[in-house]
Amino acid sequence: MNNVRIRPMNTGFVTMIPSLYLYHHSAIKYYPNASNKEEDFPVFTYLIEGGEKLVLVDTGMADTKRADTYHHPGSYQPKGMSIVEQLDTIGYKPTDIDIVVFTHLHWDHCFYMEKFTNAQFIVHKKEYEFAMNPIPLYYKSYEAPELGIVRPFEGIQMTLVEGETEIIPNVRVFETPGHSVGHQAVEVDTNTGTYIICGDAIFILDNLKPIPQIHYNITPPNRYADIVETWHSIEKIKNRAQSEDRILTCHDRSMLERVKDTPVLG
Numbered sequence: 001m002n003n004v005r006i007r008p009m010n011t012g013f014v015t016m017i018p019s020l021y022l023y024h025h026s027a028i029k030y031y032p033n034a035s036n037k038e039e040d041f042p043v044f045t046y047l048i049e050g051g052e053k054l055v056l057v058d059t060g061m062a063d064t065k066r067a068d069t070y071h072h073p074g075s076y077q078p079k080g081m082s083i084v085e086q087l088d089t090i091g092y093k094p095t096d097i098d099i100v101v102f103t104h105l106h107w108d109h110c111f112y113m114e115k116f117t118n119a120q121f122i123v124h125k126k127e128y129e130f131a132m133n134p135i136p137l138y139y140k141s142y143e144a145p146e147l148g149i150v151r152p153f154e155g156i157q158m159t160l161v162e163g164e165t166e167i168i169p170n171v172r173v174f175e176t177p178g179h180s181v182g183h184q185a186v187e188v189d190t191n192t193g194t195y196i197i198c199g200d201a202i203f204i205l206d207n208l209k210p211i212p213q214i215h216y217n218i219t220p221p222n223r224y225a226d227i228v229e230t231w232h233s234i235e236k237i238k239n240r241a242q243s244e245d246r247i248l249t250c251h252d253r254s255m256l257e258r259v260k261d262t263p264v265l266g
Helices: 064-070 083-089 125-132 227-240 254-261
Strands: 005-016 039-049 055-057 099-101 120-124 159-161 165-168 171-175 184-190 193-197
Touching: 005 064, 005 083, 005 184, 005 254, 039 083, 039 254, 099 165, 120 125, 120 171, 125 159, 171 227, 184 227
Parallel strands: 055 099, 099 120, 120 159
Antiparallel strands: 005 039, 039 055, 165 171, 171 184, 184 193
């Protein structure tokens, strides 16, 4: 019997301007309610329990000072919401985690890595290689040494994967590049169906919506490394998902209400 289940955990709030960040400029006219002011969005990680090993997808965002100083001003991590504290509330320590799978290595997905001393860290090969030597445009995203700070994955051994790869039975990754060079999503089989943890391949569920007036079968975001790959990755997730409620985002605010009703999925 498959006992795999998924536990969403919010690690803080990052500020974004929806009309500039979450919707491509060609699509914004079809979303007149998209705010042009900074708003708070959650930063979810996902713990996969009940399998052969304890798996964590992403380790979440940095502390408030780091996030506000080097990244999105106004971003914050309330007391009790770091990944370390979130795990503690459900009876785990970072040392209990066997595997950490990263969707990508942007600052809000890989902080506190040094706490997970027993974990195997898994990331896409292209993502790691780019993160270690990004172009200046992405120095902040990957906390490059040029900023005078130490990136979270500095000196930490990583297992590099490519293509569709089984992590443990019922848990696998598949490539979803576009938001970042080597982005990947995590697919999880549970008793109630298969879920896709999509990282930032899809920011918000609106990105799944078609815009028939301009022949779009999705609504692309306005933040990407490659818009063509972003588009195809959203299509891939949309086609692969059993239903929209099986797509688990990092930043969509609807997840905040969902976890109140359903703290464990599967």
